[in-house]
Amino acid sequence: MSAELWQTMPLNVLDFETTGVDVMTDRIVQAAYVEFPDTSQGPARPVAHQWLVDPGVEIPDGAAAVHGITTERARAEGMAPDLALFELAGRIALGLGRGVPLVVYNAAYDLTLLEVELARHGVDTIASRLPRGWIRPVVDPFVIDKKISRRKGPRKLVNLCEHYGVVHVGAHDAAGDAIATGRLARRVMVKAAEFKRDPGMERWQLNTLHQAQVGWRREQMDSLRAYFDREGKDHDGCDGGWPLQDRYVRSLAGSGSHERDHPAAPRAPGRARDARGGRGLPPRRGAVRARARPGAPQGGAPGVRHLPAAAVPGPPAADHRSARHRRGVGGHAAARPQAGPPRPGRRAAGANLAAGAARRARRPTARTPRGRCLMDAFVYLALLFVGMAAVPLLADVLDQRKARRGPVDAREAYDQLPTWIHPEKDDR
Numbered sequence: 001m002s003a004e005l006w007q008t009m010p011l012n013v014l015d016f017e018t019t020g021v022d023v024m025t026d027r028i029v030q031a032a033y034v035e036f037p038d039t040s041q042g043p044a045r046p047v048a049h050q051w052l053v054d055p056g057v058e059i060p061d062g063a064a065a066v067h068g069i070t071t072e073r074a075r076a077e078g079m080a081p082d083l084a085l086f087e088l089a090g091r092i093a094l095g096l097g098r099g100v101p102l103v104v105y106n107a108a109y110d111l112t113l114l115e116v117e118l119a120r121h122g123v124d125t126i127a128s129r130l131p132r133g134w135i136r137p138v139v140d141p142f143v144i145d146k147k148i149s150r151r152k153g154p155r156k157l158v159n160l161c162e163h164y165g166v167v168h169v170g171a172h173d174a175a176g177d178a179i180a181t182g183r184l185a186r187r188v189m190v191k192a193a194e195f196k197r198d199p200g201m202e203r204w205q206l207n208t209l210h211q212a213q214v215g216w217r218r219e220q221m222d223s224l225r226a227y228f229d230r231e232g233k234d235h236d237g238c239d240g241g242w243p244l245q246d247r248y249v250r251s252l253a254g255s256g257s258h259e260r261d262h263p264a265a266p267r268a269p270g271r272a273r274d275a276r277g278g279r280g281l282p283p284r285r286g287a288v289r290a291r292a293r294p295g296a297p298q299g300g301a302p303g304v305r306h307l308p309a310a311a312v313p314g315p316p317a318a319d320h321r322s323a324r325h326r327r328g329v330g331g332h333a334a335a336r337p338q339a340g341p342p343r344p345g346r347r348a349a350g351a352n353l354a355a356g357a358a359r360r361a362r363r364p365t366a367r368t369p370r371g372r373c374l375m376d377a378f379v380y381l382a383l384l385f386v387g388m389a390a391v392p393l394l395a396d397v398l399d400q401r402k403a404r405r406g407p408v409d410a411r412e413a414y415d416q417l418p419t420w421i422h423p424e425k426d427d428r
Contacts, residue, residue, distance in 0.1 A: 002203055006189040011036040011139075012095040013103045013185075015178040016110050017067040019059050023112040023245060027055035029069050031084065032174030033091050036182050046182065048175045051088060054078030067172045082121040089118055093129035096136070101206050103185045105157050105177070107140040107243040108217065115244060127244075137206035138243045140213055141181065141188045147216045148188075148195040160184055164191065217242035 013034040020026035031051045037044040052074065059071045078084075096102055104110050111126070118125045127133040145160055153159065161168040161180050164187040170176020192201040204212070221240035228235040239245040 006186050006202060008038060008040040010038045010100050011103050011182050011185065012092070012100050013178040013182040014092065014110060014114075015105065015174045015181060016113065017063075017069060017172065017174050018113065019055055019057065019063050021109075023109060023248065024116055024251075026113065027057055028053050028081070028085075028113065028117050029055055029059060029063070029074060029078075030067065030174040031088050032178040033088060034175065034178040034182060035095070046179060048179065049088075049091065050175045051084040052078045053081050053084045056081060067174075081117070082123055085114075085118055085121055085123050089114075089123060089126055089129065092126055096126075096130055099137075099206070101137045101139045102135075103139045103141070103182055104243070105140065105181045105184075106142045107138050108239065108241060108245050111135060111138070111243045112241075112245045112248045115248060135243055137210040138213070139185050139189075139206075139209065140217075140243070141185050143213045143217050143220070143242065144188050144192065146220050147198075148192050148201075157181065157184070160188075164188065214242050 013032075013036065015032050015034075016028050017030040018026050018028055029052075031053065033049045035047045035049075037046070052069070054074045055078075059069065059074060064070045092102065115125050115127065126135055141160065142155065145155065149163075151163075157177060157180060158168055158171055160166075161184055164184060166180055166183045166187055168176070168180040171180075189202045192198075195201055198212075201209070201212075218240040221238040225235065225238035228238070237247075239247055241247075241249060
């Protein structure tokens with residue numbers, strides 16, 4: 001890829017307006033999905049898809065003052081959350097499946113919020129719709145700008161648009177923010193060509209850029225956490241997961257509150273979902289929804305199966321939150337209580353996996369690689385000896401057949417030929 005290609009390549013942009021800033025409890029009020037078409041053959045206007053959603057809860061006055069959507073308007077004009085989220089998730093999965101990058105400003109917040117909302121309303125998540133459960137390629141101008149620019153000051157969307165000279169019309173409207181984000185992503189990648197620490201960043205492949213953002217986000221959040229700890233400021237842990245936050249991934253791997261309702265969880269036969277998200281319908285022919293195995297690398301938000309914390313290998317993740325936040329003081333929500341032990345008479349989830357691994361460990365191997373090579377060499381030598389013995393035997397058989405026939409008279413053999421082969425025989 002190149003800086004010129006970034007100016008013409010197709011992009012899909014996602015943006016939300018919500019009831020708050022907590023990805024695990026807040027709701028989506030407005031969603032926008034904007035498709036920037038390929039402009040290599042000529043100019044084309046972006047296509048915007050927008051949904052006004054009734055969140056089913058009261059919209060706080062502070063959030064309504066930002067995006068202008070009140071509870072009354074959402075209830076009167078908004079769609080049902082499951083219908084709006086189903087349409088949105090289908091478009092996102094379709095674009096990612098075609099390899100078109102998904103541009104999201106502060107993707108760790110928006111994509112985690114979307115996955116939680118999909119699970120809350122019983123709709124298949126984005127991860128469960130994609131091969132291996134990886135949400136990629138994702139482009140986050142917020143993460144890339146923090147990597148290539150060391151300037152100080154706020155880094156909200158309006159600030160970055162002003163810094164890069166992007167026209168931003170309709171701030172705090174989902175469609176307006178999405179269009180500005182798409183234009184900003186193109187400008188940021190052109191600016192990345194001047195970044196000396198990683199020259200040629202704008203020429204990286206999309207998967208390489210995606211994986212680089214995973215590490216950059218982790219470094220940025222670690223640095224921010226260290227700064228807050230030095231200054232003695234309260235913080236929520238500065239989650240470094242990207243494009244899905246770590247606490248959401250841990251809630252899937254453990255026995256979190258979303259385990260029973262998440263589409264990636266094992267379901268009873270009568271509750272199977274088809275590839276279109278319906279309940280109780282047989283799967284469409286050829287429709288296979290791949291999921292990542294437990295413990296798959298998190299290089300792109302894989303869909304992790306539901307396993308208890310005891311079945312997940314490795315030590316539990318460290319809690320980086322400040323002491324004030326852990327106590328739930330100052331308006332911060334306390335940690336969610338974990339589910340209790342399984343009901344009596346039932347095996348804990350993941351017990352079958354552990355038992356199978358133990359049986360495979362005890363099973364003796366048939367042959368070592370060295371023994372296999374010796375066996376193959378023995379077979380080749382045996383075939384060689386058989387071939388060498390068969391050659392003289394075959395020669396003897398041919399000689400015996402020639403001896404039985406005896407000498408052949410050429411004149412007699414010519415007289416035995418039919419006339420249609422040699423018509424001149426009749427002229428003699």
